[in-house]
Amino acid sequence: MLEIRVRWVLLVVVGVANAVGSLVVLLFATFVVPDPPLDDRDHAHLVNAAAFFGYPVVAVPVALLLGLRLWRPVVRLVRDGGTPDRGQRRAVLLGPLRLTLLVGALWTVGALGWAVLDLVLFTGRLAVKTGLTCLLGAATTCTIVYLLSERLLRPAAALVLAAERPRAVRLPGVTTRVMLAWTLGTAIPVSGLICVAVAALAAPDINVTQLAVTILGVGGAALAAGGCVTYMATRAIADPIRAVRTGMARVERGDLDTEVDVYDTSEVGQLQAGFNHMVAGLRDHERLRDLFGRHVGEEVADLALEHGDITLGGETREVAVLFVDLTGSTRLADTRSPDEVVGLLNRFFGVVVSVVARHGGWINKFEGDAALAIFGAPTRLEDSAGAALGAARELALRLRAEVPTLDAGIGVSAGPVVAGYIGAEERFEYTVIGDPVNEAARLCDLAKGEDARVLASAAVLELAHLCESGRWELGRSETLRGRSRPTRLGTPLMSWSRRAAVPAPAPSLEAAPEAGPAKRAERRVSLPRALRRSRKVLIGALLLARSAKESRPEDDAADGGA
Numbered sequence: 001m002l003e004i005r006v007r008w009v010l011l012v013v014v015g016v017a018n019a020v021g022s023l024v025v026l027l028f029a030t031f032v033v034p035d036p037p038l039d040d041r042d043h044a045h046l047v048n049a050a051a052f053f054g055y056p057v058v059a060v061p062v063a064l065l066l067g068l069r070l071w072r073p074v075v076r077l078v079r080d081g082g083t084p085d086r087g088q089r090r091a092v093l094l095g096p097l098r099l100t101l102l103v104g105a106l107w108t109v110g111a112l113g114w115a116v117l118d119l120v121l122f123t124g125r126l127a128v129k130t131g132l133t134c135l136l137g138a139a140t141t142c143t144i145v146y147l148l149s150e151r152l153l154r155p156a157a158a159l160v161l162a163a164e165r166p167r168a169v170r171l172p173g174v175t176t177r178v179m180l181a182w183t184l185g186t187a188i189p190v191s192g193l194i195c196v197a198v199a200a201l202a203a204p205d206i207n208v209t210q211l212a213v214t215i216l217g218v219g220g221a222a223l224a225a226g227g228c229v230t231y232m233a234t235r236a237i238a239d240p241i242r243a244v245r246t247g248m249a250r251v252e253r254g255d256l257d258t259e260v261d262v263y264d265t266s267e268v269g270q271l272q273a274g275f276n277h278m279v280a281g282l283r284d285h286e287r288l289r290d291l292f293g294r295h296v297g298e299e300v301a302d303l304a305l306e307h308g309d310i311t312l313g314g315e316t317r318e319v320a321v322l323f324v325d326l327t328g329s330t331r332l333a334d335t336r337s338p339d340e341v342v343g344l345l346n347r348f349f350g351v352v353v354s355v356v357a358r359h360g361g362w363i364n365k366f367e368g369d370a371a372l373a374i375f376g377a378p379t380r381l382e383d384s385a386g387a388a389l390g391a392a393r394e395l396a397l398r399l400r401a402e403v404p405t406l407d408a409g410i411g412v413s414a415g416p417v418v419a420g421y422i423g424a425e426e427r428f429e430y431t432v433i434g435d436p437v438n439e440a441a442r443l444c445d446l447a448k449g450e451d452a453r454v455l456a457s458a459a460v461l462e463l464a465h466l467c468e469s470g471r472w473e474l475g476r477s478e479t480l481r482g483r484s485r486p487t488r489l490g491t492p493l494m495s496w497s498r499r500a501a502v503p504a505p506a507p508s509l510e511a512a513p514e515a516g517p518a519k520r521a522e523r524r525v526s527l528p529r530a531l532r533r534s535r536k537v538l539i540g541a542l543l544l545a546r547s548a549k550e551s552r553p554e555d556d557a558a559d560g561g562a
Helices: 002-032 041-080 086-093 095-121 124-152 154-163 174-202 208-252 267-296 298-307 329-335 339-359 384-403 435-447 456-463 494-499 517-524 534-548 554-562
Strands: 311-328 361-366 369-375 408-423 430-431 454-457 472-478 486-493
Touching: 002 095, 002 124, 002 456, 041 086, 041 154, 086 095, 086 154, 086 339, 095 124, 124 154, 124 208, 124 430, 154 454, 154 472, 174 208, 267 369, 311 384, 311 430, 311 435, 311 456, 311 494, 329 339, 339 361, 339 369, 339 384, 339 517, 361 430, 361 554, 369 384, 369 435, 384 408, 384 456, 384 486, 408 435, 435 486, 454 456, 456 472, 456 486
Parallel strands: 408 454
Antiparallel strands: 311 369, 311 408, 361 369, 408 430, 454 486, 472 486
């Protein structure tokens, strides 16, 4: 379709434009501009009619041959495709201008020849009349040829400019187009009126009726031509701007794959190309932001992008820490191929990332076959300890269900840490430094020997909301490796580890579900107001109530069935 459009654009545009221009000349020469005094008016009209209708017989074939020669690279480009060469680019971009100059040259030759013919055979005043009307027709034809050919060649120009951004090509820009429309719609008709007025002053034999007809004809032509040409010129400017506005609306809605066709080398073409360049930059920025977020976590990426300037150091934050580490990773690497090990690790970390994100945590780093998750930094959580405990319980269940070939220990701790950027000015990372990180790592090592594979410190249970801490029990105290004081160990209740499905993220105390087991325990155990102030006493009471429930025969039978 594009080849057909380009192949026939020459014939259609040139034919329509020349027909309009010839009609303008005929109407003005016959009805609008009065004839000067002539000895044989009929003979003069016959000679001028023969010249008027005879010249196109010679000019049209010449225009077609030269136009097809100019159009040959354009047709070859749209037919064969590929990357346009320099000749094809210039043929497309300069095609409307070259075609306009060709048509204008033929009209100028015709106007000069007609004026010389009238000057030799008749009078100078008749030569001036025919020459001016021909130039008026030439201006009309050239304007229509340029505006129509430029509009019809936009798809071909888009092919050329898609491979190369528009540069400073000497083509009519916005100002030239507007001035061209003004010339045809205003300057030429007004100049015609001035010439008629001068002729009326110089030749008193022109009657009032003929003068009025001339003024009305020129004025009407000015209104009609000015309106049409101004509309075409403004559309040539408004269409690219409208396309850019539509693209901006799509980008505002989040569609960064938006592009507009660049089919102009003027200021509006620069605007189109600039818009595409801007959107490409936004796509690169979004891709880098996505990659940055995948590497360091979305929370850290958003924090860095929000603050802009990053300074080394940090601030003290209350966080909960979850550390998960595989058991027997050395044997795993020895008995399986590297590809199998990588596949298993990806499945393992996939579960870890999913569970931690579901509970509002952030993966601080992957350490070979281990992962460190932080709850409460860089984004603050209302119940970071409860979120870490809930993530630990869910992670233990899902790892057994989804990656049964791997075994891992999980440790949970909480307390004050320093969260911030650690490193050097050239290379740094956002991390947390503090005793809870070390304690979680030691609890993880110790949990590898426990049945539930999950251990938490008493500090986490004390900080967590009741709806989550009630699902844990405190056990023995043990001095962890590298520490001077013993740590009270907490494990999930056996009823939860055996019967619970994948738990939901631990809600806050205000949003705790009414039907949860912790709530049922609260309803069964009525505590004095003074005892409710102590979290440790309350947790102990809940554990006693749950132990009483588990000792019932029907519960034991249910457990055995499960």
